[in-house]
Amino acid sequence: MRTPAPAAPPSPRSVVARNKLMRTAERLYAEKGFANVSVRQISEAAGQRNNSAVQYHFNGRDELIKAILSSYTDVIEERRIAMVEALLGTERAVTREEHFACLILPGVEYHIEAAAPTWGARFFAQAIVEPALREYVIQEQLNTPSLRILNTHGAVRRKDFAPGLFQRYSAMVRQLSVHAFAELEYDLANGRIEQREAEARWRLLGQDLITSLCGLSSALLGEAGR
Amino acid sequence: MRTPAPAAPPSPRSVVARNKLMRTAERLYAEKGFANVSVRQISEAAGQRNNSAVQYHFNGRDELIKAILSSYTDVIEERRIAMVEALLGTERAVTREEHFACLILPGVEYHIEAAAPTWGARFFAQAIVEPALREYVIQEQLNTPSLRILNTHGAVRRKDFAPGLFQRYSAMVRQLSVHAFAELEYDLANGRIEQREAEARWRLLGQDLITSLCGLSSALLGEAGR
Numbered sequence: 001m002r003t004p005a006p007a008a009p010p011s012p013r014s015v016v017a018r019n020k021l022m023r024t025a026e027r028l029y030a031e032k033g034f035a036n037v038s039v040r041q042i043s044e045a046a047g048q049r050n051n052s053a054v055q056y057h058f059n060g061r062d063e064l065i066k067a068i069l070s071s072y073t074d075v076i077e078e079r080r081i082a083m084v085e086a087l088l089g090t091e092r093a094v095t096r097e098e099h100f101a102c103l104i105l106p107g108v109e110y111h112i113e114a115a116a117p118t119w120g121a122r123f124f125a126q127a128i129v130e131p132a133l134r135e136y137v138i139q140e141q142l143n144t145p146s147l148r149i150l151n152t153h154g155a156v157r158r159k160d161f162a163p164g165l166f167q168r169y170s171a172m173v174r175q176l177s178v179h180a181f182a183e184l185e186y187d188l189a190n191g192r193i194e195q196r197e198a199e200a201r202w203r204l205l206g207q208d209l210i211t212s213l214c215g216l217s218s219a220l221l222g223e224a225g226r
Numbered sequence: 227m228r229t230p231a232p233a234a235p236p237s238p239r240s241v242v243a244r245n246k247l248m249r250t251a252e253r254l255y256a257e258k259g260f261a262n263v264s265v266r267q268i269s270e271a272a273g274q275r276n277n278s279a280v281q282y283h284f285n286g287r288d289e290l291i292k293a294i295l296s297s298y299t300d301v302i303e304e305r306r307i308a309m310v311e312a313l314l315g316t317e318r319a320v321t322r323e324e325h326f327a328c329l330i331l332p333g334v335e336y337h338i339e340a341a342a343p344t345w346g347a348r349f350f351a352q353a354i355v356e357p358a359l360r361e362y363v364i365q366e367q368l369n370t371p372s373l374r375i376l377n378t379h380g381a382v383r384r385k386d387f388a389p390g391l392f393q394r395y396s397a398m399v400r401q402l403s404v405h406a407f408a409e410l411e412y413d414l415a416n417g418r419i420e421q422r423e424a425e426a427r428w429r430l431l432g433q434d435l436i437t438s439l440c441g442l443s444s445a446l447l448g449e450a451g452r
Contacts, residue, residue: 033356035260125355129405130259131348134412168434171409172402179355179401186360208394208446215445216438 018057018067020046025054026068030119031189034126039064062132069127072120073140079106080146088153099155100213101206102146103173107181108206112199117189125182128174141174156217169220173213180209244283244293246272251280252294256345257415260352265290288358295353295363298346299370305332306372314379322443325381326436328372329399333407334432338425343415351408354400367400382443395446399439406435 010018024046028037039054039061050056058064083102087094111118128137141147151158151170158166184205187193193201236244250272254263265280265287276282284290309328313320337344354363367373377384377396384392410431413419419427 031357033260033358035356036358122355122357129348129351129355129408130261131257131412132259132262135416165434168430172406172434172438175405175409176398176402179405180398182355183397183401186357190361204394208391208398211445212398212442215441215443217441219437219441219444220434 014057017046017048017053021048021054021057021064022068022071025064026072026119026123029065029126030122030185034130065127065133066136068123069137069140072124073144075110076106077144077146079109080144081149084146084149084154088149094155096155096214096217097210099150100210102150102154103213104177104206104209107177108202111181111185111202116195116198118185121178121181121185122189125178128178138174142170156221160221165220169217172216176212176216177209180205240283243272243274243279247274247280247283247290248294248297251290252298252345252349255291255352256348256411260356291353291359292362294349295359295366298350299366301336302332303370303372305335306370307375310372310375310380314375320381322381322440323436325376326439327432328376328380329439330403330432330435333403334428337407337411337428342421342424344411347404347407347411348415351404354404364400368396382447386447391446395443398442402438402442403435406431 021042025037025042028042028045040051042064043051043053046053054061054064058067080102083106087098087102107121111121124137127133151166160166161169184193184201188195188198188201247268251263251268254268254271266277268290269277269279272279280287280290284293306328309332313324313328333347337347350363353359377392386392387395410419410427414421414424414427
């Protein structure tokens with residue numbers, strides 16, 4: 001049974017509590033996995049006296065997860081849309097490197113500026129393989145204005161592909177970027193990669209992904225001399 | 227606290243029970259996600275009268291998951307090693323298409339022959355993003371003989387890459403193949419793609435992945451005219 005969300009604008013205290021719950025849940029889920037964290041543990045770790053705080057503020061686990069996803073998507077989208085607009089506002093033709101840089105670098109810059117540790121990428125990777133959330137996550141990401149603009153006016157366009165192929169290409173781009181970001185975040189969190197190397201490794205990941213996506217798209221479009 | 231596994235060879239009845247628990251868990255986890263299935267539910271759905279059957283037969287959830295993973299890896303490995311040996315036993319040079327075909331096609335054939343529905347790919351994708359299992363899954367896959375042989379004697383070799391790059395390349399190959407397989411399995415299970423198209427879609431996925439990995443590897447090796 002769902003408690004309806006409070007209809008009145010949330011009080012400042014409620015905003016603070018929601019935010020604390022979201023940050024705590026993001027961290028716990030990233031570190032322990034969705035299967036190993038209860039909503040009660042999240043409430044407790046967020047210092048909420050009421051054990052049903054997640055229920056009260058979010059109407060349950062799935063809505064809490066969706067709220068965290070949106071906040072992550074929003075932060076990336078803000079950077080990406082600025083980059084896309086700056087790029088497409090120029091007169092000259094856009095290169096594929098620039099196209100994929102718009103996809104990849106906003107995430108790279110977010111992780112570098114956030115300073116260690118971050119949890120968003122691991123959280124996102126888990127949400128996108130969770131059966132009940134997967135469809136939602138994919139749709140929410142596809143519907144961002146920056147992606148819609150890039151796919152229409154960028155250097156790799158929907159219309160360049162044979163029927164059906166764009167969707168399959170687009171899924172591969174998503175799979176690669178989501179999980180590559182998550183794996184670097186895991187390696188930094190677990191000390192497999194040292195924290196002082198973090199910035200260099202995020203930049204390297206960005207460059208690897210841009211290079212790989214140029215090669216991948218070119219091959220799928222039948223261009224590359226293989 | 228862990229109960230030690232029975233030291234005597236398992237009875238036929240125990241083998242049957244273990245197998246039933248594994249198949250049931252694989253299906254439930256694939257359909258509902260690790261977070262939404264308890265070991266008690268698995269025991270019940272597998273028709274075990276004892277609610278601690280998972281504990282008794284596997285010493286808990288993580289060992290159950292590892293057993294399922296191994297059975298999936300073994301099935302794929304059996305096909306892949308035969309393909310690798312047949313390919314490398316020829317005199318002529320191996321092409322990159324053939325190299326990546328060895329990586330990808332055993333999974334494609336498995337899904338086609340198993341006949342719908344399958345659960346292994348979704349199960350695998352969830353295990354590889356679960357913080358407590360991730361490292362184990364990655365190591366187990368890297369250690370298969372077929373991959374070690376391909377990376378040493380195939381058409382894209384460890385030694386072709388600049389220091390550090392092979393590992394990053396190899397992670398991308400894994401991310402793309404694991405999650406692309408899982409997504410097609412989801413789409414078939416959810417009816418987004420119709421069952422009568424299954425075989426054609428698995429073959430298309432295989433070809434897309436081989437093409438993409440040729441382009442990706444070539445770009446990372448600095449060869450492609452981008």
